[in-house]
Amino acid sequence: SAVISQKPSRDICQRGTSLTIQCQVDSQVTMMFWYRQQPGQSLTLIATANQGSEATYESGFVIDKFPISRPNLTFSTLTVSNLSPEDSSIYLCSVGVTGLYGYTFGSGTRLTVV
Amino acid sequence: AQTVTQSQPEMSVQEAETVTLSCTYDTSESNYYLFWYKQPPSRQMILVIRQEAYKQQNATENRFSVNFQKAAKSFSLKISDSQLGDTAMYFCAFMIDQTGANNLFFGTGTRLTVIP
Numbered sequence: 389s390a391v392i393s394q395k396p397s398r399d400i401c402q403r404g405t406s407l408t409i410q411c412q413v414d415s416q417v418t419m420m421f422w423y424r425q426q427p428g429q430s431l432t433l434i435a436t437a438n439q440g441s442e443a444t445y446e447s448g449f450v451i452d453k454f455p456i457s458r459p460n461l462t463f464s465t466l467t468v469s470n471l472s473p474e475d476s477s478i479y480l481c482s483v484g485v486t487g488l489y490g491y492t493f494g495s496g497t498r499l500t501v502v
Numbered sequence: 503a504q505t506v507t508q509s510q511p512e513m514s515v516q517e518a519e520t521v522t523l524s525c526t527y528d529t530s531e532s533n534y535y536l537f538w539y540k541q542p543p544s545r546q547m548i549l550v551i552r553q554e555a556y557k558q559q560n561a562t563e564n565r566f567s568v569n570f571q572k573a574a575k576s577f578s579l580k581i582s583d584s585q586l587g588d589t590a591m592y593f594c595a596f597m598i599d600q601t602g603a604n605n606l607f608f609g610t611g612t613r614l615t616v617i618p
Contacts, residue, residue, distance in 0.1 A: 421605055430593060430608045431547075478545055482606075490537050490597075491606060493547035 390415050390483050394494030401471050401501050408467045409497045411481035416461035421491070422454070425478040434479075437464050471501045504529045506596050508609035515584045516617050522569075523579045523612045525594030533599035536570065536577045537606070542590040550592070553577065555599070584616045 391414045401407050411420065419438055423431040434454055435443040443456040458464045468475055478498050484491030505528045515521035527536070538550040553561045553570050560568050565585075569578045581588055594609040 430610045431606075432608075433605045436605060480545075480547065482547075490535070490549050490552050490595075492549075496545040496547075498545070 389492045390417060392481060392483060392492055392494040394481055394497060396497055397495060398498040399500070401499065403471055403473070403501060405471055406467055406469045407471065407497075407499055408465050409479055409481070410465050411463070411483075411494050413462045413483050417483040418461070419483065420458065420464045421482040422456065422464075422466045423480045423482060423493075425480065425496070427477070431480065434466070468499065471499075473501045475499060476501045504531075504596055504598065504607045506594050506607050506609035508594055508612050510612045511610070512613045512615070514615040514617055515581070517584055517586060519584055520580060520582045521584055521614065523581075523592050523594075523614065525577045525579070525609055527575050527577065527594070527596050527607075527609075529575070529596065529598070531598050535597045535599060536568075537595040537597070538566070538568070538577075538579045539593045539595055539608075540588075540590045541593065541611075542587075547593075551579065581614075586616050586618060588614060589616045590614060 393412045395410045422434040425431050433446050434449045435445045437443045437456045437458040439458045439461050455467045478496045480496045481494040482491045507526045534555045536553045540548045540550050551563045551566050565582045567580045591611045593611045595606040597606050
């Protein structure tokens, strides 16, 4: 399975600023997924990022707030913009192939907005 | 719509004992996959076990096994000989078997504590 390097592992940010999270994969993958995990909650899909096309956002998530880049098949970034305390969460990227093999996750980024 | 329900927010088990975590799901699809993921305090999501819906045989991975009841839409996880390292959040997850963008639908999780 793929190995994902996700950075930063944690950050504390001021209100109104932005944070960009990076995920680097050790192999080429078609689909990358970005999830949010609010404190004590389950994972919620933010968007699916395919190389060469616009990311597909889930209901409740918009590109202006969560812009995503996918410049090649091994790298993606998620930016959380105009931060508010409600954005304090763990953000995880994930890659995989369809089917039984499931998905591999990055180690997560813990964002705290003050 | 696909939903995954984990009705046990927290559970505890004595070390070396057996524990079963419950999961039910709802879908109109006939082809899908089911997974259990473990998330220890390190936040890393670790795949524990996976099951293809068309297979009647229950999946087993060392001390971890599932009881998959397709008609009842139930997918429970049994952990045998529990170890301290099993302490974590456990998420049941579901994925439709179709080409294209496939994402995981997660349950709300069960926090498992293994007591020494």
